[in-house]
Each structure stands twice: as C-alpha cells, then as structure tokens.
Amino acid sequence: MSANPQVERLEAAGPSPAATGESPVWRVAEQALYWVDIPAKKIVRGSLATGQRTEWLLPEQVACIAFDHAGTVLAGCETGLFGVTLADVSKAASGEPLTASLRKLAAPEFPHGGMRFNDGRCDRQGRFWAGTMVMDMAAAIPGGALYRFDEKGVLSAPVVDSLITQNGLGWSPDGTTMYLSDSHPLRRLIWAFDYDVETAEPRNRRVFADLHHYSGRPDGAAVDADGCYWICANDAGLLLRFTPQGKLDRQIPVPAVKPAMCAFGGRDLDTLFVTSIRPANGASEHDGHVFALRPGVSGLPEPEFAGQL
Incomplete structure (x- = not known):
C-alpha cells in the first residue's frame, strides 16, 4: 500500500473551480461522479469515460445529494429536502447549465434564520440522513441537528442536536457503526x-477522534471496505484515515488546503475522489477543484435511497 499515492486533478471535473465543492x-x-457547488446552487457531473462536465442549476443552495433507484436526486438544500429530476445530459449545450425540476419532500422547523442543510447521505439500508447548520459559521451557533428521512417519506425529529457545523456522516461496512463530525x-x-440497522437508532455516542490532537477540521468522510474511516482535514490539506478503533494510521496530503468531502468510485471502486473549497483570499490554482487518487484500498458502492422520490 503506497503511503503517498499520486494525487491528480480530475480532468472530467472541468477547468472551473467550485466555491464550495x-x-x-x-x-x-453511469461510471460518473456527481458533486455540488453549494453557493453556486449547482449539481455537477463528470464523466470519466468522455471527460464531459455537465451542470444543473437549482433555485437555491444545494449541499448534499443521494440518488434513488430510478436516478432521481434526493437533495438537502436551504429550505428543506427535495426530489430533483435532472434534465437529460444529452440536452446540454456548450457551457450552459441544464435545468432541474424540484419537488419539496420535507422540511424541519429551523430554530434560527440563515440555516440550511449541510452534509448528508444514505445509511446501508437506504435511509437518508442529513444535518443542518447556521450558515454564519463565525456566529458559532449550535442550532444544527441531524435528521433521518426514511423510505416512507417521513422526516424524523432531531436525532442529534446542538451541532454547530454538522459533517462527517458515514457507516461501517456492516452498518452497525455510524460516524458523525462537527467541523466547526x-x-x-x-x-x-x-x-441499530432495524430501527435506525444511533446509541452510545462516544468520541471517535478529537482533531485538536491532529491537523485540520473534520469535514466530509468516506468508509472503505476494510471499515476504516477517511476524513477530509479541512484547513490542513490532508486526508486522514482512522482504523475502526480510532487510531490514525495514514495521512495523505492533497493540493487544496480545504478538502471538503471524499468518496470512493471508479470501475473497481479503488479511486478516492476529493472535492474542495476555494478560500475567499489567497487561493491557489488547485483550491476548489476535484482530485483523484488510488490509496491502495477499495470502497463500497454508495447506497441508494430506498424509497421512491
């Protein structure tokens, strides 16, 4: 296993950096990677086979996405959760974003103004989990919460509350361990x-890793087939891998100072894709781009939403 695999910018992501990828x-x-640019209100697709980049413009900020079996997107946005039907890729004109039709599925009662959804994904059984945050991070308001949206279309009450900047969702390969971070x-x-994979109830909350002892802030995450937890160390330009026991066993530098979230993909699920955030000041040529590396381990297919959108 290579300690420092080659990290390359993903050509299929195109030349335009994201403000917040x-x-x-x-x-x-599809053998394609999707991601979002939150403040640009875009869902983006990069085809590795053709190198084509496609964008869809939404009417509000979109922070996290999953797909159902039919290819409809479940998106966590500013005002709630939406079912999003993307216009067909074949209709894309050069450089022009496509449209998307949205249907509101559910919304929590936001306790503060200026909030939105942040990090989200499906558990191994296909239930969608997503958290909320106050967008003004400088205010450090612990008004965020984690919610569950089940296959019947029911949004839970807050399952975990008092979060400032919810992030880092992931599940062990057998689904019996859930991970969550606060990146503030x-x-x-x-x-x-x-x-509990039957009841979808998380219990016995404990600190898995305290990044005050390491570098960066714990942003988005992925779990590999060995059950190790990969976290983007925002502000440190690093990927950190922790064993299921919470021991840091690898760290890999990436060209962007603010890696935001990672996901396994590629034909053999042995490529780790990393999105990043472009700082408002002092950005390098790499900040805001998508990167790819082969860390020597494989991931698992991203679960699809079990309900029908």
Missing part, C-alpha cells in the same frame, strides 16, 4: 455511535 457521489450505473473550529470532533 461538496457531496461527491459515484454512480456505478470550536468543536473539531468525530463521534461514533452504535447503530
């Missing part, structure tokens, strides 16, 4: 929970 999802059926500079914590 997040939520990479590998679609096995005042928190920098990753938690693990025992997860």
